[in-house]
Amino acid sequence: MTTTPMTGVAVIVLILAAGCGGSGTAGHGGSPSRASVAAPARATPAASVGNLVIMQPYLPRPPVKDMAALYFTVRNTGPGTDHLDRIEVAGLSSDATMHTVRNHTMVRVRGYRVPPHGTLVLRRGGNHVMLTDLMQMPKAGGSVLARLFFRHTGEIDVDIPVVSQTYVPSSP
Amino acid sequence: MGVLDARGRGAGRCVVAGLATLVLTAVAGCGSSAGPPGSVPTSAGESPYQAHVVRLPFAKPAGVFTDTNGKPFDLKKDTAGHPTLLYFGYAHCPDVCPLTMASLGAAVKKLPEQQREDFRVVFITTDPRRDTPKRLRAWLDAFGKDFIGLTGSWHTIARAAKRVHVAAVKPKPTKSGDYQVTHGAQVFGFPPAGNQTYMFSAETPVQDFEHDLPLLAKGVRP
Numbered sequence: 001m002t003t004t005p006m007t008g009v010a011v012i013v014l015i016l017a018a019g020c021g022g023s024g025t026a027g028h029g030g031s032p033s034r035a036s037v038a039a040p041a042r043a044t045p046a047a048s049v050g051n052l053v054i055m056q057p058y059l060p061r062p063p064v065k066d067m068a069a070l071y072f073t074v075r076n077t078g079p080g081t082d083h084l085d086r087i088e089v090a091g092l093s094s095d096a097t098m099h100t101v102r103n104h105t106m107v108r109v110r111g112y113r114v115p116p117h118g119t120l121v122l123r124r125g126g127n128h129v130m131l132t133d134l135m136q137m138p139k140a141g142g143s144v145l146a147r148l149f150f151r152h153t154g155e156i157d158v159d160i161p162v163v164s165q166t167y168v169p170s171s172p
Numbered sequence: 173m174g175v176l177d178a179r180g181r182g183a184g185r186c187v188v189a190g191l192a193t194l195v196l197t198a199v200a201g202c203g204s205s206a207g208p209p210g211s212v213p214t215s216a217g218e219s220p221y222q223a224h225v226v227r228l229p230f231a232k233p234a235g236v237f238t239d240t241n242g243k244p245f246d247l248k249k250d251t252a253g254h255p256t257l258l259y260f261g262y263a264h265c266p267d268v269c270p271l272t273m274a275s276l277g278a279a280v281k282k283l284p285e286q287q288r289e290d291f292r293v294v295f296i297t298t299d300p301r302r303d304t305p306k307r308l309r310a311w312l313d314a315f316g317k318d319f320i321g322l323t324g325s326w327h328t329i330a331r332a333a334k335r336v337h338v339a340a341v342k343p344k345p346t347k348s349g350d351y352q353v354t355h356g357a358q359v360f361g362f363p364p365a366g367n368q369t370y371m372f373s374a375e376t377p378v379q380d381f382e383h384d385l386p387l388l389a390k391g392v393r394p
Contacts (some may be wrong), residue, residue: 060270060271060274062266062270062314063263063270063273063274063311063314063315064263064310064311064314066264067264067266068266069266069267106267124267124268124271124375125267125268125375128266128267130266130267131266164274165270165271165274165277165278165314165315166271166274166275166278166378168271168377
């Protein structure tokens with residue numbers, strides 16, 4: 001055992017930025033090998049209603065049946081703010097809750113704001129919809145139907161592809 | 173995506189590395205990092221590793237845990253001589269923990285058989301109350317049947333985490349009925365011999381792990 005170089009509560013917050021070691025693949029469609037991890041094509045919008053366009057929905061195949069997370073991006077092309085108030089994934093779970101990360105802590109939220117002429121992004125380590133007590137195990141290559149309830153725009157049904165556990169979108 | 177956003181990208185119900193007293197910033201261009209005493213951030217030009225890896229002057233943490241068979245597991249002794257990967261997390265984490273473990277699982281599966289058998293992938297739960305050995309096994313089996321899942325007393329877990337400077341915060345329910353648990357923002361790699369620790373971001377892309385694990389197995393320095 002070596003001596004601990006620091007005393008007290010010591011934590012390493014590792015902030016890795018692009019440009020190092022070849023792993024900083026920010027944007028640009030990612031590396032070819034990453035693209036191969038992706039199951040669905042995602043250049044086209046998955047769904048749209050009014051001024052809202054749902055992009056890049058995905059649900060990584062969960063390790064066990066009691067919990068999963070799903071992600072998507074909402075683009076708002078209109079001048080008004082909207083809010084995602086509720087999500088139902090009736091075929092998979094009766095419990096879909098929205099979460100975000102604040103000060104490195106995951107907290108449950110009542111909904112998400114969709115800014116005018118802006119985007120709401122759900123992604124790994126940030127905003128995500130958590131599903132618990134899944135009715136069945138989602139299979140990679142399959143999909144689940146989600147219904148998104150927006151305060152002003154109304155409901156949008158989105159087909160969410162089930163992707164591999166290691167899937168990371170090339171750009172959020 | 174990739175490691176660009178490693179900062180603060182915790183996970184569902186996860187408190188990531190709170191109470192930070194040490195911020196290690198490896199910015200673009202590298203080389204300007206202020207790590208723990210003796211830490212050596214590598215840069216793209218020098219390191220044969222594809223991931224951004226930081227060398228730390230820590231030995232593998234000690235501690236006697238309980239494995240998923242309910243048997244004692246001495247972290248130092250029972251992994252001695254083996255290339256080892258260590259991650260602190262918990263099995264009720266829907267977001268980042270499964271991505272990290274799946275990436276390790278995919279990368280380990282691509283190793284040549286001999287290296288694969290030699291590798292030890294160790295997951296220490298930061299949520300011992302909910303992560304029973306049985307629960308840990310079921311969860312880990314989704315990533316690697318031979319992954320080692322460890323639990324133990326909170327004291328043992330926190331002490332091991334502290335050795336590698338992960339702030340494991342004792343899980344507690346929140347007012348809203350939510351449940352906050354720590355997971356590490358890092359995966360620690362230990363070469364078969366020596367007293368160094370090679371630190372990867374927990375969100376290192378799978379192809380970087382695939383590239384780098386054979387190097388770790390051979391004891392190549394990042």
